[in-house]
Each structure stands twice: as structure tokens, then as C-alpha cells.
Amino acid sequence: MKRWAPYPFVRIALSFIAGILVYLHTGKAFRYSLELFAFFVSVYLVLYLVSRRLKSVEGNTLAGIAGLLCFVAGGMWVTHLHTDSHYPNHLGKLSGIPAYYVGVVDDYVVQKPGHQNTVLQVEQVQVNGQWQAAAGKVQLSIPHDSNREYELGYGDRLLIKGTPLPVAPPSNPNQFDYRAFLANKQIHHRHFLQAHQFQKIDSDPSNPVLSFSIYLRRQLDALLKGSIDERREYGISSALILGVKDELDNSIRDAYAQTGTMHVLAVSGLHVGLIYGILAFLLAGLKRTAKQRTVYAAVILGVLWLYAFITGLSPSVLRAAFMFSLITVAMVSKRQHNIYNTLAIAAFALLWYNPYFLLEVGFQLSFLALLGIVYLQPRFYKLLEFDNKLVDKGWALFTASLAAQVATFPLGLYYFHQFPVYFWLANLLVVPAATLVLYSGVAALFFSWVPLLSTVLFKIHFAITWCMNEFNLLVNQLPQAVINGIDISPTQTWLLYTLLMLFILFFAYKELRYFALATGVVAVLATQEILEINAQQNQRSLVVYNMRNATAFSFLQGQQATLVSSQALAPQNYTFNIQPYLWHKGVQQADTYTFTDAPATAIGHTLLPDSNSLYVWQGKRLLVVSKPLKVQPLPDFEVDYLLLTQNVRIKPEALQPFRFKQLVLDASNAPWYLQRLKPQLTEAGIAYYDVAEQGALVVDLPPQARN
Template sequence: MKFKSTPALLFLVMLVAGIVLESFIPFKISIGLFVTSLLVLFFVFIRNKNSIFKNLTFVTWFLFGVVISKIHSIGINASKPISGSAFSSYLVQINSPAEIKPKTYKVEGKILAIKTDSLWQKKAEKTLLYFSKDMGVLPKYGEVYLIKGSPREIEAPKNPLEFNYKAYLQKKYIYTHQFLREGDFKYAGKAPISSLFQFAYGLNNRTQEIFETVFDNPKALGVANALVAGEKSGLDFETKQSYSAAGAVHILAVSGLHVGILFLILKIIFGKILNPKKIWFTVAVLGVLWLYALFTGLSPSVCRSTFMFTLIQLAPLLKRDHNSINVLLVSAIVLLIINPNWIYDVGFQLSYLAVFGIIFLYPRLRNLLEIENKYLRWLWEISLVSFSAQLLTFPLSLYYFHQFPNYFLLTNPIVAILSMLILPVGIFVILLFEVPFIGAFLVYIFKTLIAVLNYLVFYISDLKFSTTTRLELGTYSVILLFMFIGLIIHFFTRRNKLSLIAASVLVLILSVQKIYKTYEQNQSNELTFHYIPRGYGISILDQREANFISTKELIDDPLITQFHLKNYYDHMGIKAETRVSSENRSMLKISKENLKVQWVLDQNAISDLDLTADYLMISNDAIRDLEILKHYKGQIIIDGSNKKWYIENLQEQNKNYNLNLISLYDSGSKTFKI
């Protein structure tokens, strides 16, 4: 790939660099530099200094990235709630369709007004609301509710390397949330809403209603909703894990893949009846594409992908650019100008890398082997498309998910073929569901295809060695891995020996990094007291082996491992795990070489206290009076199973004793070297 044929690449690189590095440049300085660069650029342009103009243009784009990111950050901070602010009640408008959770309906709300000291004040900020399912209330887009109290600020992660949900939501201007139960709210009518979004959410709800009628199997229903309608809340943990292990999890998130499949199908269908060079062909393809975006509720990922393919389709028609890669890059530039924070969105990154891999790498790989049999050739090409996308997304997948599906080359051709059938059939089911005979026939085909897809994915995920886990990569390793892939591609396309030598050096560097990290992990011995809301847990790590002690319920809950432990264990290179239940015990005493941990689980264990232990953890409000611990010199840990009033009471008592007391509710988990 030559830079001359893809001029948008350097503009995109400079824009991204500006967005990422904006925090290092003060706002006023960035504005001043940007305005100055524009003036100098204009002066150079009228003086016809082409070489200077070209270089200065890239500098200006870097500064432009800094400025738009700064302006966007100001918008985020403007919507940030005042620290420590509280009010007696507030009016909130439901601003999204309800997402179905196991025990709640989750919605995004827009706060319209707040009540403080009997006075109402206008407000404009977002919040998350969770309506308990026990109340039988399903909040709908546009509805307004009067809610008692004030939402709480979303807390930062409290366990080592835990996913930072707070930072994730801040990118969407959301800082608070509230769980609502009976008596916490009243319906207050409807407020003016967007007709477009109301129509889109209505279509999405209708789609889900049809699928609920069609499917009686929850797993099949969850996959159908995710694959066709973009609604992932119905997917259970087992299904997500199986699709991830098989290398097919990408089809469960409607984004670039789905829109790309539909785009290809539409071009084939309309290409049979319309002239691809005429405007009506483009109108038909893009019309259906954006209608599908409406069916999925105009989710950001679908809108981004639809916009990307819209530019790809319009470019040849407008005779602006026939280079698909350049059009792809231009679409990324436009979207990042609209919302610079999308550069941090995992879906955005993976979607663009996958499409770039297919556009750039696939044509070059396809010519490496000539296959005469059309069926084998088709299978070869489908496999290459999957490989091209997987190769470019591989480093980021390891960085975010720490695992690799070993059988992805087996899974992806199957998934691609079935997706190309399921998606259009699913759309026709939605459109023709109530048509006699035709609707029933389409439903039968649709259910069969979903059943076959699930069977094959679950079968592949259950194969031995289907997934390689604990593949944690740091930022520098990801950069080196991308460089290695680029050099290997350059070697095979240009036959450049220097590229192969450089790639070999990178392999050596990555290998040394891995050996050194493994050595460090083998020397690590840690004791971690985890913060688990309304629960407790201890991890004892000894040379890449982990013992996790908790209640049987939490040990058996895969979400606890996925959310609270996985990233930590991956980072420490854990190769063996043991789960120990604390069930039916009043006291746990853990001794290991020079380590003594005493865990009080019940008030009945107070008489058996050993005040020589290094660590004393209190659970379930077990010790009410610190008087019995006044001579204890070790570390006292109060975990998440204790009630808040109880924790505050112990902290108040401790003012008289000055013990080494830590509340995990306040500090988050604590790790000690042992």
C-alpha cells in the first residue's frame, strides 16, 4: 500500500495522535497553536510553497485532533454532576429502549429537573436507571418519571485490573445510576421525543416480540435477537462463552460484519434488476441498509458501519475516489470528528481493522493459490476473508479479551455462510411474519438455521484445546505485534528481505518480554482480599497457582470470575486454579509458611480468635465490638458482606483504638506480598 494512493491515512494518523495526546497540551495553548497553524497554512498556500504546505497540513490536523478532543471533553465535564450534590427528587425522561437484565430493566435517562429545598431547577445530564422486574413496570422511550432521592455516582473498579465501567460510561457522559424499587418513582406522563428514534425503537421492539413468539428455546432466542436485531441482553453467559471460545462472538454484536453481509447481499440482489452504475441502484442499496439500521434501534455501532458502507457505495458514483481503503479511512476521519471518543471504543477499533484487513489483505492472499473447482474456490475465499479480518484484529483481541480461538478457521467459514442466510431470512421473517403459509415457512427455515448455528458453535467450543487463554498483552507488546504483522505482510507482498529480518528481531524482542514476564510471575506470591458487593473472597497466589476462597454460590457463579477475577488472574499468568468453599464455617484459619490469615465468618467464632494472625478478615457483621481486638497488631480487613451501617460503626469505634483497619467498601480490594 502506497501513501500516495491513500492520502487519508496520514490525515487519520495525525488526527488520532491529536485525540490521544490532547491531555498533554493545555486548552488555550492548543487553540492558539491551531489558529496560528491555520494562518501560516493560508500564507504558505497563497505563496505556492507546496512542500511546506504539505508538511504543515499534517501538523494542523494533529492540532485539530487536540482541539476537537478538548471541546468534546468540555462537553463531558459540562454534563458532569456537581460533586457531592444531592436532591430530594428529580424528573427524568427515558432516553433509550429497555435492556433486559436478569432482575431489572436497564434504561438511560435524561434528567430534566431536580428538586432542592422545595424549589425545582432545570438540569441536563444523563443517568442510568434500573427498574426492578418485581414491580411489573417496563419503562418505555419518552416516558417521564418522578423519582425520589438522587442517583449515586458510579464507582471506580475495586478489584485489581477489573473492567473500568465508570470510565466506559464517562465516554458517554453518564456519571450516575440508581436502582428503583416499589415506591421510589411515579409515572409523570410523556415529554417531546424524537420521532425517528421512536420509530426505530418501535421497530426493534416489534422484532423482539416476533422472535419471542417464534422461539421457545432461550439460547436460540438470544442468538436470533443478537444476530438480527442487535439486542444482546437476552444472551446467557454460557452462550457468550461458547461463541467466544469458537471464535464466533463477533456475530453476536450487530456491527461491521452484519452490515457488510447485508451490503454484499443487497448489491447482488439489486445488481440483478438494476444497473449498478445508475443512481437508483445506490438509492435502493443504501435505502435498505439504513432501514436495517432503524430495525436495530439505530445503535451507534450499526450507524457507524452503515455510514462507512454508505461512503464506500457513494464514492464511485460521485467519481471522487475508487480506492476502497481511502474511502474507509475518510469515513473513520468523519466519525472521529463527530465523536473523538469513538477512538477508545472497542467495537469501533475492531470493526475498522476487520474491514481494512478484508479490503487490503484479502485480494492479495486470494491470488496466491488458483483453484479450479468453484466450490473449493468459494470455500477458500470465505476462509481467506475470515483470516484477513482475524489477522488484523488479532493483537487487539488479545489485548482486550486475553484469549484466542484456535479453531477460528474452522468456525468462521461456517458462521459466515450461515450468517449470510440467517440475516436476510430473519429480516423477511420480521416483514412477512403474519402472511399465511409464507410466514410459517420462513419461520421454520429461520429456526432451523439458528439451531444449526448454535449446534455447530457449541460443538466446536467443546472440542479439546478450542481456546488458548491467559494471553495477556501490554500496550507495547500490542504495538510490536502490529509491527510484526505489517512486516510479514510487506515481505510476502514485496519480497523484501529486510522486512523478514526486522520481523525476526521483533519476534526475539517479544519472546524475551514473554520469558521475563513469566519469570516475574513465577516469583509472585500474593494475598488479595477482594471487594465483592454483598459478598467476600480471598485469592492466595503462589507461583502462578491460585486458590480462591468464597461462598459456594460465588464460586459457582461464572460472572464473579469473569468480572472480578479474570483480568487479575490473566495478568498474573495463573495456570491452575483451586476453588474452596467457606460454606457452613464460622472461622477459617489459613496458614502458609510465614503467613497466618484468620477469617471470622460468624459471631460464634469470636471465642476462637487468635490475635497472633497477620491478617484478620471480618465478614457478615461478625464482630460488633472492637474491644476484643484492642491488643491486635495485625491488619483488620472488613469485606463487602458487611452492612454499611456496621462498617461505619466499626470505623467510629476505631477512633478510640487506632487499629490497622481497612474497609474494602471504601478502599477496594487489597493485595499484599507474601
């Protein structure tokens, strides 16, 4: 085994990360992290002094362990400090309901069709007519229908009428947990404003550097938009160079995601690395003397941080700029640097700044990709040798892409449930093309004040961007370009990484014990998969989904499902609300029908004389009422679920003749309708299930007995 001595910062970073994870997974209920940190610091100091006096190996070892425990406790303490919900004046702990509140725009303003999104840092609230100090962040959605591109900006102080509401949990099973996503950013409330509900008081940016960075990025983005006519190419250019994704076309975004090249559109370590690479190449001769090395470092650090500045100082760019800065400083000072220690220092510094970066998908994927490239790429590259320099460069690029994909493979499956089959082909050409897009775009912006030259550079930039987009679309149309519907659990993700590490150890040290352990992990994964498939083959469920302004329900048996909806669902609506649950249940694609279609033969469907529908499946009866009831049920006829939809005009007494086990109000009903109907149902003594308020109704039936 390799000794840990050359990697002190790796040990420190891993201990700090362990502390963050311990805090997050104890439910954030532990309130004595500072005391725990002080205790371990005291223990470390005592053990350190004792070990210095005794000069024993055991004493040094115990002191080292205590030192690492200090960083574990430090990770817990720092995470506690960055958890806003602990503040006594947080929005979630107010004694009353705010009528008004004041806050400052504390994030970028994201432009969407018809509205803008941003984050407000609350300063004061008015409760029971009294103003009081308050803390917390609110995600604002603001209507936007003026000619101005941005109604608001970073640092604007707003007076808002109304009450921010807690972020709702996922409304459908296995849906993306947007509440947890926002909570990791310390945002626990949302407010959808009308134009008359807010007023700008003044502007007071808390961070002038960030304020000017955002302003500069907007100006450069406007320059790109004015110089690139095609919306598709402008969206790619703005996302790739500046990190602005407001107008990124959905179809092209999906194409990049499904070819495994989405990383080129997220301004990150790749882009900083490309800037660093061209600078290191151009300034290679400035390393002979101490003065030249100082100039070399000053130019590289200046350009790297300028690029970070114009891209809005995003965490991914800060991470990469910080890491390459460390490499540059170590290089010019002629000190030996270890890339693993450099990565560990960058991770530690960023997590100290904000421990919740650890939960960001981009943070996890970028560090894993870098580790894969650093360790695996040289080993892959040595497998084949080519005399031709062009082929050799292509092989180096291919092995870098392969190494990054291997390192991020389990996490990619867990988060995105898909695997791009032709990632190797797409990255082979898209990464060099993205490099040219970046260089040409930066050059065009830099020389934008030179009339003829800027026109030529922007045309070159547009041509390369267009070719890159067309190539991605072509790869995406290849047969079996992406494998969808892969659903793995966190445990399986950890097992896959354990398997990867065991294979790496086996090939590195040629010891059979690692291969034997890897075989055991494969056996565990195979057993889990067999048990999961067996359970899925015997599953049965009925789900009424929470779909705004639409009705949708599914009948699932085994690994087959039938989806019935009031109208044809938009692909994005289906993908976001329904597909995650079906994939989790092992269903690749449901058979879809509307109310006017005849569903599968396994489902009984009767269109009643009043145009309502009765569905019979697995002995369960579902009566879907979208028109006023004009039929009378038979005396012994009982319905399991009576579903009221589409603001149907009905009074509770009209339901009295029907025998049903549960009344369901779905999300196709308008809020005003539900506010009027629910008190009437309560007064009539009729219990109901409100899908819009309580989330999707999921009915799991027991497995069907086998003959």
C-alpha cells in the first residue's frame, strides 16, 4: 500500500469532508459541534506535547489521529455555521405571519419567458404591524413583460407585500426533490409575485466585486447577442464562454446531455484548463530567471482570475482557478507539487467557504473527473503507442475522456439515469471544437472595438459553434445513442465505486485479494439486481399524478404500465412528473392514452352516458368525473376511487347516491374551485384526498398470488 506521508492535505480534506457528512446525516440536530471541536483540539495539543516528550511512534500516531479528528469536528462546526435555519430570527421560526418584508437581491437574475427568477436575502419582516429583524433566503419569481431585459439587479433592495411560503416537497413519487436542492443553498421559502406586490427601494450590493462581475458579464453577453444572429448558436456561445444559460435551446441542451458532452456548456475546470493551457504554451519561454518566472505567474494568475471574474465567480470556476493558481505558484517557486495535494487544498478551501458545495452535483463530478484524468488517463494512454502525432493527440484526448467517464460513471447513473453510448466519439471532436469556440469567442470579445477584425472573428466563432452543434445532433441520432431508465440506489452507487477502487488496486499491485473482494462486490450487486427484478415483476400500483391543469393516472403491473391522461402530455411534462417513478419501478416506457382512446385490453373502460369514464383494473374501480353526474348507480355498485377533475360542476349531495371508498380531487382543478368545494365536502361529512395539496395518490396493491 502507498504510504500516506506524501499526501497530508488529502488526509485533512477527507477528514473535513467526513465531518460535513456526519453533520448532514445526523439530521442537523447536533448543537455542540463547537464544543466538540474545542475538545479534540485540546486532546490533540495534550497528545502532541506528550509525544514530543516521549518521542514514541505510538504517541505520534495518536496525536495524528487526534489531529484528523479535529478536522472532522471542524467540518461539523463549519457546516453548522453555514446552516441558516439555526438562526433564531429565521423566517421558519417567526411567531406570526409576515404581511410585508424587505430584502436585498443576493444572486444572479435569471431571465425566463415571461418572468425572472432570483434570490432575496431577507432583512426585515412586518408581523402584527411591527417591523423586526429577520434572516433567510426567498426564491422570487417576478413577472417580466417590459422592454427592459432585467427589471432587477444584484443588490436591489425590495419591499414586498405578502408572505413567502415554504418550498413544497416533490409532488409526484421519485420526482426531483427541488426542496432539498434549494435547502442546500439555504433557501427554504418561495414567493411568486405579481407586478403590484413589490417595489424597489434602493440598491445596496453587499459585495461590490460580485456586483461589478455580474454587470460586466451582462455587458459581454449583450455583445454576444448583438453579434450572433442565430439564437441556437448564441445560446451555446453564451453558456460556453460566460456561463449564461438563460436562452439555451432545450433541444440542443438535450443533445449535449445525451452525447455526454454537456460538461462543455458548464463553465468549469475544463474552460479554466483551456485558458491555462494556451497561456502556459505562449509563455513557455518566460521561466529562465526569477524575474521572468514572476512575470509568468503574474500574467497567468491575472488572466485566470479575470476570466473567473467575467464568468460571474461561479463555484466551479473559482475551484479550477484556485487549483491552477496553486500549480502556477508551486511551479515558479520551483517547489515540488503533488497534484493530489493540490486538489485536496482546493477542495478544503472551497468547503471551508461553503460546506454545502459538497452536495452540488457539479462539485462532485468535477473533482471525480479530475481525479480520473490525473490517475487513470496516463495509464490508459500507455496502453497504445502511435508514431503519428495527430493520432497520438487524438488518443490522448480519447483516454482523457475515457478516464473522466470511468471516474464519474456510477455518479452519472445515479443522478441522470442514463449512459451516453457514444461519449467517446462525441468528446473526441466536441472538446477540440469547444476549445476553438472558447478561444475564438474570447478573442472576438477582446477585439470587439476593432470593426473589421471583430466581424471576422465573430463569423469564425459562429461557424465553429454551428459545426459543433450539428455534429452533436448527428451523434445523437445514431442508433442506441443513449441508454435511458437506469435507476440505482445510493448503496449501489457506493458499491460501484468500491468495485472501481478494488479493480484499480488489483491492477496497481497485482494482488489477488483485491480481485476476490471485487468478485464479492459483483456478487452483492448481482443479488440486489435479481431481488429488485423479482420484486418489480410482482408489483402492482395505481397512481393519480399531481399535474397542473391536467389529469393523469397510471396502472402499473410488473414492468408494464398504462398511462391515461385528459390530454396529450408535453414530453417535458411527462419526463419531469411521471417518468422518474416509472423508471424506479423498472418501466422503460408506459403505454399512453387519453380519455377519448380505448386503453389496453387488461383495463376495462366504460364511457358512461354523461360522458364520464369508469375504469376497472385488478378488481379496482376508478370513476373519473369531468362532467356533471347524470347517472344513478345500481344499489350494490361500489367504486374504490371517485376522481373529481376539470372543475366539474357538482354538489356534495350529488355524490350521496354513490358508494366509494375514497374521493380524490386532482390537480386539474383550479385553486378557486377547491377553496369553494372543500368546505362543502367537509360540511357534508365526505372525506377527500387533495392531490394538489398532499401530492400524488399512490396505491400499492399486494403482489398477485401465483397459480
